[in-house]
Amino acid sequence: MSEAFAVARPLVLWGLLALPPWVLWRLYLRRRDAVPYAPLQYRPAAGRRRLAWLQPVVEALLLASVVAGLAGPYHAASLELVEDEGIDVVLVLDVSLSMLATDFEPNRLAVLQRVARDFIARGGHNRVGLVIFAKDAFVHSPLTTDHQVLEALLDSAGVHAIDQAKSGGTAIGDALLVAAERLVKARLEHRGQAVVLITDGASNSGIDPLLAARYLRQRAIRLYAVGIGGDKKVPVTFEGRRVGGDNPYLAVLDDAQLEAVAAHAGGHYYRAADAGALESIFGQLSRLEHAPLKRRTVESRRYWTSACAAAALGFFTLHLVLAGIVLRRPLR
Structure with a gap:
């Protein structure tokens, strides 16, 4: 019996190379848009400032889940009888x-x-x-x-x-x-x-x-x-x-x-x-x-597309929580 992990559309995985620059770019934008001398009441709490890096990382994980799902990952097992x-x-x-x-x-x-x-x-x-x-x-x-x-x-x-x-x-x-x-x-x-x-x-x-x-x-x-x-x-x-x-x-x-x-x-x-x-x-x-x-070969494939979709949904939900609640900036 032989087993392997593969993807149906491997070229799609090239999209993952764009994620590190994406994270760096989002962190740069967040620092650039920060208000250095905002009134005290408008400044985010110290705990929120320490979590600021988390949002672009979650966005990157969300995009990675989408790219992985589009690539069609699957686990293949073949057995020769x-x-x-x-x-x-x-x-x-x-x-x-x-x-x-x-x-x-x-x-x-x-x-x-x-x-x-x-x-x-x-x-x-x-x-x-x-x-x-x-x-x-x-x-x-x-x-x-x-x-x-x-x-x-x-x-x-x-x-x-x-x-x-x-x-x-x-x-x-x-x-x-x-x-x-x-x-x-x-x-x-x-x-x-x-x-x-x-x-x-x-x-x-x-x-x-x-x-x-x-x-x-x-x-x-x-x-x-x-x-x-x-x-x-x-x-x-x-x-x-x-x-x-x-x-x-x-x-x-x-x-x-x-x-x-x-x-x-x-x-x-x-x-x-x-x-x-x-x-x-x-x-x-x-x-x-x-x-x-x-002699016959029995091959089975278990696709992980649904798992990638579930992960993407989870990261999207986390992104909404971070953007709308945890890291939301107070109204000026």
């Missing part, structure tokens, strides 16, 4: 069976959920939504600032949230469009928007992800793509059984494709080969530029 500073983010999580690969301890999806929870907790007033996908994409949580509810939904965003028998595959383009649709519908003025895509595979189903990326860019939505997983074959266990039998699983992560997708959307691609790298990447993403959800 900022509500819910942050950005809108949709986390797009790959929940295909390959996310159960054990090259991350205990598996990729569990580590991703833990890191994403920390990202949400550090998000302040960010509005965060969740989209999960494999061959199909679904909104798992709309944009919300209720991070406790969001964390609970994140815990349920596992491979069981999608029918893996019917939805085997990786539809990155579809998932990006679903996320973009949620952001566009919930857009607020001056609010930054971003999509964070986390996947361990290459797009092999649905719309071309490059087309989806261009759609994001046209709507000023930044894309941050994270490729998760190493280059070695690792086992994937689902419901107590190894996927693929005794053959270790190797996720086909297309770095070039994800890099191009992120670039088309004006974003960036990160590669997380292990849990430490994933934590570091999300640490960077948590520092995305924040913008206010709502």
Whole structure:
């Protein structure tokens, strides 16, 4: 909150410079007009003579009050109100069976959920939504600032949230469009928007992800793509059984494709080969530029014109009392 005292018409205040000469001139006139050898009965009392200087001073104060009132003095106070500073983010999580690969301890999806929870907790007033996908994409949580509810939904965003028998595959383009649709519908003025895509595979189903990326860019939505997983074959266990039998699983992560997708959307691609790298990447993403959800400045002005008018009236009354009663000269 900032406060200041100002005047609406500052040039009027130059009139105050004339007041000291005014007082001196009035005192000079009073002495000049005094009768040096007046009869005793016409001389003012000694007390009145000592108050003679008071009248021009009161007149000067009267004029100063008038000048100050004409200048329009006011006290200004402004308060900037900022509500819910942050950005809108949709986390797009790959929940295909390959996310159960054990090259991350205990598996990729569990580590991703833990890191994403920390990202949400550090998000302040960010509005965060969740989209999960494999061959199909679904909104798992709309944009919300209720991070406790969001964390609970994140815990349920596992491979069981999608029918893996019917939805085997990786539809990155579809998932990006679903996320973009949620952001566009919930857009607020001056609010930054971003999509964070986390996947361990290459797009092999649905719309071309490059087309989806261009759609994001046209709507000023930044894309941050994270490729998760190493280059070695690792086992994937689902419901107590190894996927693929005794053959270790190797996720086909297309770095070039994800890099191009992120670039088309004006974003960036990160590669997380292990849990430490994933934590570091999300640490960077948590520092995305924040913008206010709502910012407005409330300004109030309290004018002192009426106070100046009251002061002028008081000094005018005092002037009349001095001139008509206290310092009145007796009739000759």
